[in-house]
Amino acid sequence: MTTLVRLFAWLLALAVTFATLGPPRFRPHSDLGQDGEHALAFVLIGLAFGLAYARNRLLTSVVSIAAIGILEILQLWVPGRHARFEDFVVDALAACAGFTLAAALDWIIQRSRRSSANAV
Numbered sequence: 001m002t003t004l005v006r007l008f009a010w011l012l013a014l015a016v017t018f019a020t021l022g023p024p025r026f027r028p029h030s031d032l033g034q035d036g037e038h039a040l041a042f043v044l045i046g047l048a049f050g051l052a053y054a055r056n057r058l059l060t061s062v063v064s065i066a067a068i069g070i071l072e073i074l075q076l077w078v079p080g081r082h083a084r085f086e087d088f089v090v091d092a093l094a095a096c097a098g099f100t101l102a103a104a105l106d107w108i109i110q111r112s113r114r115s116s117a118n119a120v
Helices: 002-021 033-052 054-077 085-119
Strands: none
Touching: 002 033, 002 054, 033 054, 033 085, 054 085
16 A cells, blocks of 8 residues: 555656646646645645655655755746746645645544554
8 A cells, every 4th residue: 555655646746847847838727826736736745745654754744845945946947937936835835734634644543543442
């Protein structure tokens, strides 16, 4: 199961990287607006990586924030793209929210397992 979650997390990261650095015409658009799209994408990334690397969640979140910064800076060299500090902040906060959701989900699962084990 962990391997599948890790594969999903990395595929999601690749998709977001392509959407960020690829040609603007290939970037998906929705009614959420740019900040909403960024938030949704990076909450999912934080959640996926938070579940995939639960034992190293803090380190994974720090590396993710650094990677988000690098991804934003790389846009300076991509024609038709722009790097904005606001995008970095939205992306980093959304990823942290995803990591927090992953931690909460783990806590709930562990708590229910303990209560089930104590009931038997």
